[in-house]
Amino acid sequence: MQVLAIALVVASGTALLVMALTTIQALQETTAAYYERARFAEIFAQAKRAPERLLRDITSIPDVANAESRVVHGAILDIRDFNEPVIGQFISLPEYGPQLHNMLVLRSGRLPTAGAEYEVVVNEPFADAHGLVAGDHFDAVLGSQKRTLRIVGTALSPEFVYAIAPGGLMPDDRRFGLVWMGRERLAAALDMKQSFNSVTLTLLRGADPREIIARLDTLLFPYGGTGAYAREDQISNWFLQSEIRQQINMSRIMPTIFLAVAAFLTNMVMARLIQTERREIGLLKAFGYSDWAIGWHYAKMVLVIASIGVLLGWGTGAVLGHWNTSLYANFYRFPFLLYRPGPQAFLTSAAISLAAALAGSLAVVIRVIRLPPAAAMAPPSPPAYGRASAAFDVLDEPTRIIMRRLIRWPLRAGLTTLGLAMSVAVLVLALQWMDAINHLARTVFETAQHQDATVAFSDFRPAGAEINFRYLPSVLATEPYRNVAAQLSNGHRVERQGIVGLPEDARLSPIYDNVGTIVRPRKDGLVMSTKLAELLHVQVGETARIQILEGARPTLDLPVVQTFETYIGTPVYMEIEALNRLMRDGRVISGVHVSLDDATQTELLTRLKELPGITAILFRKAAMDMFFATMGETIVIFIGFFVTFAVILSFGVSYNSIRIALSERSRELATLAVLGFSGWEISYILLGEIGLLAIAAIPLGCLIGYLLSWYMASAFATELYRVPLMVEAATYGQASIITAATVIACAALVRRRLDRLDLIGVLKTRE
């Protein structure tokens, strides 16, 4: 049982390590293979409208392998049997010949034939979400007309492994679809003949992307270029790489906790075993066995226990790794999954686990082989207790026994407490994830925003356009906003970040500071998120340089007048009229936030599907529901197995420490039974110790859990989102209860042995 308890803890550590390593390996290999086969581009750029001949100039930039132009356009789709408007992203396919970059991997059907009337390929998850197959039709507002498109195939693209709608937080395959269409038809519908608005590049080996990005920007500048970016900043790839980084982070923290505890447990159990076998060790040494031979004997024992754990861990880890990887496949759409766990993950995990177990027992083994044979054969000198403080005088004798033992072996008590605390900490870490995600979503979707939907125009419109929306059915209120593509800089620090213009009294989608206040947009300068201010190294009162990437492309110097804290992105705001004045575009808006009357939405939804010039409609409630549904599923499973591991941890620690206490103290406990102490009173003396340590472990574990959560939150903080450090009181409570329950279960298990204690046998043997 004790062996099993240690083996399980080793197994947990090994399993977590194997899982993390194989997942990382699988994700990295799959990504690399997919990108390679599908010729995923290395540089991406958008412009408003560039003439096709510019492509030759782009291709002749030194170190560019080849360049491909295309037309990309956002439009609203009308899918039959789905009453909400769907955001569609149209991407042109070369009319003749294969794609140079970002090649589609067909999953069903075929590619559109050259010149065919409105044939399209849609992304597979979207087709699956709506039950669409080749031959089905749907409508889309392209240009100013509603057109019917025919699906001829479904596909996956390396560009959209993680497919999120503009402004979305998570993939929503029902409300966001990718539509690939022949270049000629798409260009004709959008009045983009002989022009392009998107270009992708691959580079020669060893090329410096920064140089090429700079040259590309210069070329696209006159055509409304909004700034080129490298593959690492491509949104889908960014999410994918950040996921891999999180896994790497996880692979360092969690297994370390488990293996450290495993080391402590082997130490504890081996120390006890060697204590009971002292005489035999002395005898063997007297017979002439070398220290090395005896040390190796015990090392083998540790290796056997750890090996059981490693084998268990390998099996569990491989299963979990595969499961984890396929879980990723739900969010990250690959046409194939390379889960080929190599020997490396297994060998690494085995080596680390065995080393941890050996390291744990090393000190004990060395101590015993150093003993001269005669000393080893004699019983160990009894432990010296101290009377310690006078405070003990108020305690009853059983409590005094507990306290004296704790004080006599403070290290062991400390490590036991730490082990149990780690179990609480792992639980807090796992459970707080739910709190943090909840808090993030509630803040973003409920506290900060009050609009029911946000409509984005494909190009800015006069401010009067807002009125048109106000009179749509079921619209209660509207609020305009303006987006301006820009690049902000301070010295050599440069960030691409659109500036959002809002009315001063914005209520539907105001600037929300996480401290719980609304910040007003200002006419005299920028209201900047702290994350952006941090990236740019600017403070309130300092000036940032702004290169506007649209219209007349002015370069401005604007002061940062206020900062605010937010979880999502790195936004920066200004009062809308002031922003318009700077842009010299007159009073224009990029879209409107609307609040709706629930009752009559169906009519509105139907109308929205018909409106031209709209690239996206985001529904706040749908986004929130999607967020919770997706996170909910994953998190419940994630928390489930972390709870299992944490329970194994506290089981390993508490069972071993109680079991060892029982074997060390059987004489003492038998004496108490002979003296007439009842089973409960004896249990108190035996189990009170672990109980006390568990009580001490709970606040400590909560603290460590908080620190781990803080570390995780800061390690995972990115420009796109920052998971708040938020641990609810109930989370501490749950973590404590789970750990306490495990300790109590172990205690009950050992308590049964106590009832079978052989009083006479124990008392008649020499100490």
Added chain:
Amino acid sequence: MAQFPSAKVTAICVGGGRTASSELVALGAERWLTMAHERSVALSARDLTKTYNTGATEVRALNHVDLDLYQGELVVLLGPSGSGKSTLLNILGGLDKPTAGEVLFRDHDLTKASDRELNLYRRDHVGFVFQFYNLIPSLTARENVALVTEIAPNPMSPSDALNLVGLHDRQNHFPAQLSGGEQQRVAIARAIAKRPDLLFCDEPTGALDSKTGILVLDAILRINREMGTTTALITHNAGIADVANRVIFFADGRIVNIKVNETQRSTSELAW
């Protein structure tokens, strides 16, 4: 839990088992009968049998043993290893149960008592001293005694108990700081602090040299004399037998002889 009423038992039980009564005649029955009439029975065992099954063979540790212990007497049990002395003492002390027979303590049959009732019997009425002292290493001498006085209904103070065994000035020492004899005397103090009705000592001097052994024996005699505690003492050392009121000889799970000492010798007269 008034399983064992504290009212003194007045029933007088004459005679032992078959073996005992036959031996008795040879050993001065009259004197013994007088004593038996004067004193009430503290504990009485009837037809006790204990067998152990060790695989194929059956070992009979006690074979139809009858015995009465009288109030305040000091009985020494003598006999070779494996003759059944310890088994008998363990059964009388409520640490073990016989295969057959009964043990009567104040109208209660211990053989029919539950573990819980046996526990209370040990707690309130019995004191044990073993060859190995079995002190709690993390408690001082005084605290080891206090362990018992805290749960006993009518205890003496730990200091008084340690006084009785002559260890008053060592009461704040931990077991590891005491000699073997001192530890055994702490064990005796712990056993008698509750003012037990019965004191069972299983080779209390077995691990001690003669000088220390005599100190320990003195303590036991003093308690028997001053507190009137019924005491049964197992020993290998026939020399010790002279301090007893009665000496009971064991062999092969039976009582083979009972000797009544006309005069109890003092420890100073013992040939160790």
